[in-house]
Amino acid sequence: MTVIQKKADNPIAHLSAQDIEELGRELDAIRQRFLAERGASDAAYIRSMIKTQRYLELGSRAVLLFSLFPPAWVVGTAGLSISKILENMEIGHNVLHGQWDWMRDPKIHSTTWEWDSASPSDQWKHAHNEVHHNYTNVIGKDNDLGYGIFRADEDQPWHPAHLGQPLWNFVNALIFEYGIAAYDLELGARLKRKQLDDPEFKANGKQVLKKIRRQAGKDYLIHPLLSGPSFFHTLGANVVANVVRNVWAHSVIMCGHFPEGVETFEKRSIEGETKGEWYVRQMLGSANISGSRLMHIMTGNLSHQIEHHLFPDLPSNRYAEIAPLVQELFEKYDLTYCARPLVPQVYSAWHKVFRLSLPNGWLDTTTPRNLPSQLVKLYKISRGGAKVRRAAQARMTQEARRIAAERGPVVVPQRRVRRDPLAA
């Protein structure tokens, strides 16, 4: 993928400035309609969701006190995993977005909520709500694009270190809550710029460590202690529940902005951006997961990532109703609504992680027959300096173009086609 502005077939080229502003007005009208409808049933929804999660958490932890018995371990671990997923996604993420602030309930409010994750709410709110939601998919601005450690776009120069990114991505999935905490701290950038003595960073770091201490203390010490003879079984159960939650959250979030078909944007393009243009960027910079109601709840309705990015402060339980209206607008303005079921979407995101771990064009120029020679080429590029890499990259790009030309007219798979072949 390339930033939208450099694409030969820029998918928004057909929209005039007027179209974009009209589209913005239509989206504003949808938002207004749901603001007006918001009421007692929505409040009842989040309250019952919170209640359900707390009963589930209590019940699972109680069962795990006897985790020495295998059935108790299985039931407790499953329950706790689901509880943690609900707490992080449908409840925590959305409460911290301010989706429920309108209820004026100080106990369910973005300014008071603390969630079951390593990153303290305040830091996450800054990194996520302010930076990611504002600068969605803008290269160089949105740290969610590869979390500052991955190569997430063709336009980012390739480096041999990127070869390891599928592995890092897998490790990141396992320990995702810590990955997020490090990312909210901008740990990577701070390390690179040697800014570890910055007082703000130190203060934030202290907060994170305190939160991690409490979180880990609960799962890996207190509850195992309470379990007495089941100490190690409960410890194991809690590790598993945290990992399940981490992998699930990581998968859902990868699906939101990583799959093929999601656009990225140039930094320059958002200077003086209008509300309409901001909306368009959110529409094309996000991808949905199609599925059942249960699926939507378990993803915290982030399966409606497009709707969420358009209206991050509307209650999540409404996204399913908003989706058809938004989809109509995509059709009306001839834009591609990127939605696939979970498995193809996760596959697509992982495929991209692999593809971008390699120099641009390497995968395109590789066939089973020339694999050995391609591997040698890759080895040489990896060992060479920046100059060697640039030269090899130029040759490979050219070759990839030639192959593409030989294959006949370029078929742009996801542009005007509403459903991806993968989804079929």
Added chain:
Amino acid sequence: MNLPQRAGTVAVVSITRFIEAATTPLLPADYLDLFIPLRAGADLRGRIVSVTPETQDAATIEIQPGADWAGHVPGQYLRIGIDIDGIRQWRAYSLTHGPRADGRIAITVKAVPDGLVSHHLVHRASPGTLVHLEQAAGEFVLPLPGGRLLFVTAGSGITPVIGMLRNLFPVSADGVLKLPRSAAYDIVVVHVAPTRPASIFRRDLEELDRSGAIRLIARYDDEHGVLDVDDLEALVPDLAQRATFACGPAGLLEALEAHHRVRGLELQTEKFRTTFHVAGQGGTLSFAASGTTVSADGDRPILDVAEQAGVLMPSGCRMGICFGCVLPLREGIVRDLRDGAVTTATPGDGVVIQTCISAAAGDCHFDH
């Protein structure tokens, strides 16, 4: 503190810490609230026990308060928070019973025109509903140990007075009880209402009057015409010997104040909290912590105005999506610049606004 006591305290603290470590990031209270929301130590709440109509548009709401309810003195009011259309709304109502043996409290609410909360409480509230409470407050209470009193009340202004009278003269199956502690009171009630049927607590007042506990002078606008305070001396000849307590609309209270001031008479009044915010264009922003006051236009975000005035404001996306700029609005009225929606706040309501998309629609006070 002796040693065993100190050891006890240490043990309690350690156990609390241990339980908190087990429930983090939530508090043990968050789980206990699921099962026993009215327990000691919880945020003060209450459960509606019954809703009894008093007239067509008034009802008495009986509430079982939480264990930490500190009690009240007849005449005091309480602030009650109830969720209406999903939004928590806070209002103040007089407590219409003295302290009761069963520990319950009651408010009597008259549905006022356009009154969101009063209409809900009178017509839609149902037993079992959990409500949020603050402790009783108010200086408008019965003087001790007795005396010659005149109550001048109008409309729902009778509610704090009923609380006092019920405390002095409980009604049993055998009629009005006359307790020894009530013997030292000589009470006249001048009560004004639009019509006889629309007069809340009419039966209570008439019964007290019949039993001789009080003397009731009821003035119905449709029968007697609107009360002129200058007629008070004719209605209550010993007016000068009485301490006057008045509760009702602002117009009546102002007239009474003028009337009593001229004559050098004692008067205590209770104004119902009537913070009527009328949405206008712009207003004065005041920030208590930084001591800044600045006037704001009705079309500029509060965030911009405050920052220009040198207030250090929390901020984020500046387009209403990230909630990084939210601040509690203690009192005032703001308009959402995106859709014109108006939000009002009175102290204690806990209204939090996004300053980047809210403009002043009247004077606004922040603790920030």
